[in-house]
Each structure stands twice: as structure tokens, then as C-alpha cells.
Amino acid sequence: MNLVLLGAPGAGKGTQAKIIMEKYGIPQISTGDMLREAVTKGTELGKKAREYMNQGKLVPDEIVVEIVRERLSQKDCEKGFILDGFPRTIAQAEALDRILEKMGKKINAVINVNVPEEEVIKRIVYRRTCKKCGAIYHLLYNPPKKESTCDKCGGELYQREDDREETVKERFRVYRKNTEPLIDYYKKRRIFFDVDGTKDVEGVKREVLNILEKIKR
Numbered sequence: 001m002n003l004v005l006l007g008a009p010g011a012g013k014g015t016q017a018k019i020i021m022e023k024y025g026i027p028q029i030s031t032g033d034m035l036r037e038a039v040t041k042g043t044e045l046g047k048k049a050r051e052y053m054n055q056g057k058l059v060p061d062e063i064v065v066e067i068v069r070e071r072l073s074q075k076d077c078e079k080g081f082i083l084d085g086f087p088r089t090i091a092q093a094e095a096l097d098r099i100l101e102k103m104g105k106k107i108n109a110v111i112n113v114n115v116p117e118e119e120v121i122k123r124i125v126y127r128r129t130c131k132k133c134g135a136i137y138h139l140l141y142n143p144p145k146k147e148s149t150c151d152k153c154g155g156e157l158y159q160r161e162d163d164r165e166e167t168v169k170e171r172f173r174v175y176r177k178n179t180e181p182l183i184d185y186y187k188k189r190r191i192f193f194d195v196d197g198t199k200d201v202e203g204v205k206r207e208v209l210n211i212l213e214k215i216k217r
């Protein structure tokens, strides 16, 4: 299954991607996670991406498209993949179409995790992420047993640099301008599914898994 997860910043894409990954054994490809890793390691890519990310702006299309092209060519994507946070612009979506066409593949479903802005801000402000394994927590909705330690691997939990309030506002502005138009782009192709992202993690999971069971048939 080749999937795309769409949704505003903080909507729950990463949370659901990890659930799908565990259930179906297909990799989560989060451009945000890959870029953050490059920033932490201080690679050339990370140096280029850092400023954009900290300002809540999009990293240029050419850069992100190359990361995804390379990632999709790896062996673990043969059985399928979950794109989380990519594409984010029409140009990226068109580039993805070209990449997949060359590989003789197509997208089976685009799932939009739909959550209103006020709710999403609460999710972002209280989010904590594990430095070591990337597990995602929420201090109120999905709290770790110890405030700054990962339940799964014992790694240290941190707050993302772009989760400050001003940056979050800019991420939203960018989302509405550049990413929301992708909803119509995919609706036209009839591979688009909306899920009610305001439910709790279990509730959203159930809707997502229902869709996946339907498209598998």
C-alpha cells in the first residue's frame, strides 16, 4: 500500500503513520523527521534546511523532492510506504507523480487528518518527542509515565524548536497557502479520504484502519 497522509501542522499525521507502520509493516517516510535528523547531525542538507524550518517556512521543493526520490528507491519501500508531510505543495505532488510513474507505482490513498486550528495549537504546545526513537507524546492527551523520559526506549523527550507559538502561526499560514490546495488536487483523482482528526488517537486510528481495509480489497 502506497499512502500519503495530509493534514495541518500537529493534526496527528506522525502519530497515525507510526500506527500504520506497525500494523502493516511499511515504512513511515516523514520529510520533517528526516530534515530534523540532518539538522541535528549538522550535514550540508541540515545546514540548508535549518533556517527555513526554524522560521516555519517550507524547505525548497528541489531539496525535499530529492530526499524523497532517494528514500523511495530503497528496498524497504517495495511493499509500500507512508508519506507523512510530503507532498506539501502542488509542485511536490507533481514531482511525486513523476517519480512513482517511473517506478511503475501509484498512490493508493491520500488520507487527510482533519482538525481545526484551535485544537491543533493545543496539540503542538504540549507535544514532546523522543530524541532517540522519535516516539510522539502529548503531556495531557498521551502523557509519558515520566515527564521527560520515553516509555518505549528510555530516551530523552524534547520540545521541537519550531513548536514555539510565533513559528506555529507561520506554519499554519504556509499550510493554508501551499498545502491545503492538495486536497482538491487529490479529490479529483478519487483517492482522497477525510478522517475526523478531532477524535482521540484510538478513534482516528479506527477510521484510518477502516479506510485501509477497504482499499486493500
Ligand code: AP5
Binding pocket: 007, 008, 009, 010, 011, 012, 013, 014, 015, 016, 031, 032, 033, 035, 052, 053, 054, 056, 057, 058, 059, 060, 061, 064, 084, 085, 086, 087, 088, 092, 123, 124, 126, 127, 128, 136, 137, 138, 139, 141, 142, 162, 171, 197, 198, 199, 200, 201, 202, 204
Ligand atoms: P513536519 O515535521 O512535517 O511538521 P508538520 O507538518 O507541521 O506536522 P507535525 O509533525 O507538527 O504534526 P503531525 O501531524 O505529525 O502531528 P503529531 O502526530 O506529532 O515539518 C516540519 C518542518 O519541516 C516544516 O515546517 C518545513 O520547514 C519542513 N518540511 C517538512 N516536510 C516538508 C516538505 N514536504 N516540503 C518542504 N518543507 C518541509 O501530533 C501532534 C501532537 O498531538 C502530539 O503531541 C500527539 O501526541 C498529539 N496527538 C496526535 N493525535 C492526537 C489525537 N487524535 N488526539 C489528541 N492528541 C493527539
Ligand code: MG
Binding pocket: 013, 014, 015, 030, 032, 085
Ligand atoms: Mg509529524
